[in-house]
Amino acid sequence: xxxxxxxxxxxxxxxxxxxxxxxxxxxxxxxxxxxxxxxxxxxxxxxxxxxxxxxxxxxxxxxxxxxxxxxxxxxxxxxxxxxxxxxxxxxxxxxxxxxxxxxxxxxxxxxxxxxxxxxxxxxxxxxxxxxxxxxxxxxxxxxxxxxxxxxxxxxxxxxxxxxxxxxxxxxxxxxxxxxxxxxxxxxxxxxxxxxxxxxxxxxxxxxxxxxxxxxxxxxxxxxxxxxxxxxxxxxxxxxxxxxxxxxxxxxxxxxxxxxxxxxxx
Amino acid sequence: xxxxxxxxxxxxxxxxxxxxxxxxxxxxxxxxxxxxxxxxxxxxxxxxxxxxxxxxxxxxxxxxxxxxxxxxxxxxxxxxxxxxxxxxxxxxxxxxxxxxxxxxxxxxxxxxxxxxxxxxxxxxxxxxxxxxxxxxxxxxxxxxxxxxxxxxxxxxxxxxxxxxxxxxxxxxxxxxxxxxxxxxxxxxxxxxxxxxxxxxxxxxxxxxxxxxxxxxxxxxxxxxxxxxxxxxxxxxxxxxxxxxxxxxxxxxxxxxxxxxxxxxx
Numbered sequence: 001x002x003x004x005x006x007x008x009x010x011x012x013x014x015x016x017x018x019x020x021x022x023x024x025x026x027x028x029x030x031x032x033x034x035x036x037x038x039x040x041x042x043x044x045x046x047x048x049x050x051x052x053x054x055x056x057x058x059x060x061x062x063x064x065x066x067x068x069x070x071x072x073x074x075x076x077x078x079x080x081x082x083x084x085x086x087x088x089x090x091x092x093x094x095x096x097x098x099x100x101x102x103x104x105x106x107x108x109x110x111x112x113x114x115x116x117x118x119x120x121x122x123x124x125x126x127x128x129x130x131x132x133x134x135x136x137x138x139x140x141x142x143x144x145x146x147x148x149x150x151x152x153x154x155x156x157x158x159x160x161x162x163x164x165x166x167x168x169x170x171x172x173x174x175x176x177x178x179x180x181x182x183x184x185x186x187x188x189x190x191x192x193x194x195x196x197x198x199x200x201x202x203x204x205x206x207x208x209x210x211x212x213x214x215x216x217x218x219x220x221x222x223x224x225x226x227x228x229x230x231x232x233x234x235x236x237x238x239x240x241x242x243x244x245x246x247x248x249x250x251x252x253x254x255x256x257x258x259x260x261x262x263x264x265x
Numbered sequence: 266x267x268x269x270x271x272x273x274x275x276x277x278x279x280x281x282x283x284x285x286x287x288x289x290x291x292x293x294x295x296x297x298x299x300x301x302x303x304x305x306x307x308x309x310x311x312x313x314x315x316x317x318x319x320x321x322x323x324x325x326x327x328x329x330x331x332x333x334x335x336x337x338x339x340x341x342x343x344x345x346x347x348x349x350x351x352x353x354x355x356x357x358x359x360x361x362x363x364x365x366x367x368x369x370x371x372x373x374x375x376x377x378x379x380x381x382x383x384x385x386x387x388x389x390x391x392x393x394x395x396x397x398x399x400x401x402x403x404x405x406x407x408x409x410x411x412x413x414x415x416x417x418x419x420x421x422x423x424x425x426x427x428x429x430x431x432x433x434x435x436x437x438x439x440x441x442x443x444x445x446x447x448x449x450x451x452x453x454x455x456x457x458x459x460x461x462x463x464x465x466x467x468x469x470x471x472x473x474x475x476x477x478x479x480x481x482x483x484x485x486x487x488x489x490x491x492x493x494x495x496x497x498x499x500x501x502x503x504x505x506x507x508x509x510x511x512x513x514x515x516x517x518x519x520x521x522x523x524x525x526x527x528x529x530x
Contacts, residue, residue: 008452033374041338044310044311045310046309057298069343070346072342072347073306073338073339073342073344074338074342075342076341076342076345076346076361077337077338077339077340077341077342077343078334078337078342079341080341081337081341081363081365081420081428082334082337084363084365084366085365085422085426085427085428086426088365088368088422088426089425089426089427090426093367093368094366094367095366095404096362096363096365096366097342097360097361097362097366098346098349098361098404100346100349100350100353100361101349101359101360101362102358102359102360102413103353103358137412138411139360139413141409142408142411143407146403146404146407148367148404155346157350157353160354161350161351161353161354161355162350162354163346163350164472178349187446261453
């Protein structure tokens with residue numbers, strides 16, 4: 001089983017990606033994000049995206065109920081269904097779902113978060129975000145077994161049946177672990193992990209658990225979360241994780257041929 | 266098998282509806298619309314909804330690609346997932362999908378339509394709307410068989426893999442026919458078919474195919490389409506169709522107990 005995650009940053013080549021995805025023969029679960037479009041549509045609706053920094057320095061999006069509804073529109077509506085359209089156009093019988101459908105991923109909502117604003121600690125309430133605690137692969141296995149390609153997106157489901165914003169890379173990790181995937185491919189707008197974030201030629205081609213700490217120290221911004229999620233995936237049995245570029249032709253084939261950063265045990 | 270359609274007009278009591286839906290024991294496919302919210306979000310995004318009248322007097326929404334993307338956001342995103350959340354909160358393991366997923370409903374897009382604007386005939390191009398020609402129940406049957414409640418919404422899939430706006434009542438009819446449903450329940454913001462559209466006490470409690478022409482003549486606006494779709498459903502083998510009110514407590518139980526307008530052969 002292959003788990004493929006496509007990020008949601010700007011500048012990705014969706015057409016090339018779907019062309020290549022349509023050629024994959026191995027049973028696959030396809031997971032996507034939607035961050036850039038989320039920001040764009042939020043602003044269009046007059047809701048300024050609110051990014052907050054927690055006390056341990058982690059940046060995240062504050063998701064009040066209004067923002068969560070925009071998330072449903074962008075991730076589960078526009079992006080998910082446009083990807084399904086693109087796959088159907090290529091003859092792939094895709095089924096677009098979110099992790100709340102069939103209780104695929106459930107977790108705990110953290111309604112209040114401690115953040116730093118202008119250097120001052122502050123408690124923000126009304127957040128619809130949380131972390132995944134359980135994965136139920138029944139629906140995904142049912143779909144893959146019947147020959148469909150599941151196209152999966154956040155949010156996940158809170159303990160009280162409410163949607164919660166969860167990190168897309170962590171969702172991909174949890175799904176890959178729960179399915180016992182051989183490989184988890186994580187695509188974004190970078191060639192992989194870079195030794196120098198300003199230099200795309202400084203690609204780190206391979207990381208093992210032994211030099212994971214070093215890799216984590218090298219990683220900047222969102223890549224830090226990705227490295228953590230990849231380590232977690234490998235430690236919990238996923239064969240290998242590949243970080244690769246979604247801005248190129250044949251991105252999946254290239255990743256499987258060795259492009260990008262490969263993480264192994 | 267029960268097929269339940271919930272309209273998308275304003276003023277419906279979603280909480281009461283979901284409370285009642287959670288009590289249904291018969292295998293069910295749940296279909297929803299989203300018209301009022303579609304208009305609301307379109308306007309919020311600065312896209313004025315464009316309703317056009319065809320030469321034979323039928324009113325419809327002109328759906329250019331930008332409008333179609335809003336439809337994906339509202340129907341497949343916000344409304345579909347809020348309904349899934351509401352059902353999950355009540356312990357029902359719902360799975361929200363659109364008719365493009367798994368190629369549930371496919372049809373022909375009519376890219377150009379002849380309309381009357383200010384009494385003058387005009388050809389409008391770039392419409393993403395069409396009519397359903399084929400239904401594949403494989404995915405719905407798979408989900409229902411595994412104990413999930415499918416929550417289904419337009420759009421459907423055009424011949425070239427593009428999403429097309431289709432009428433929700435017609436989608437419900439096609440699904441009920443293809444599944445050989447015993448009953449199709451159609452809920453909206455009216456007690457059923459009214460002899461006098463201004464008088465909610467003038468409910469027509471029962472129609473048979475024999476007096477369908479009379480009922481069709483009585484029906485105004487959207488109800489005309491509903492009566493046509495119901496006739497079609499009955500003629501093609503659905504046991505009975507019920508038009509009922511979604512603004513009341515226990516709407517589904519009441520409809521099954523005889524409230525609303527029952528259409529039989």
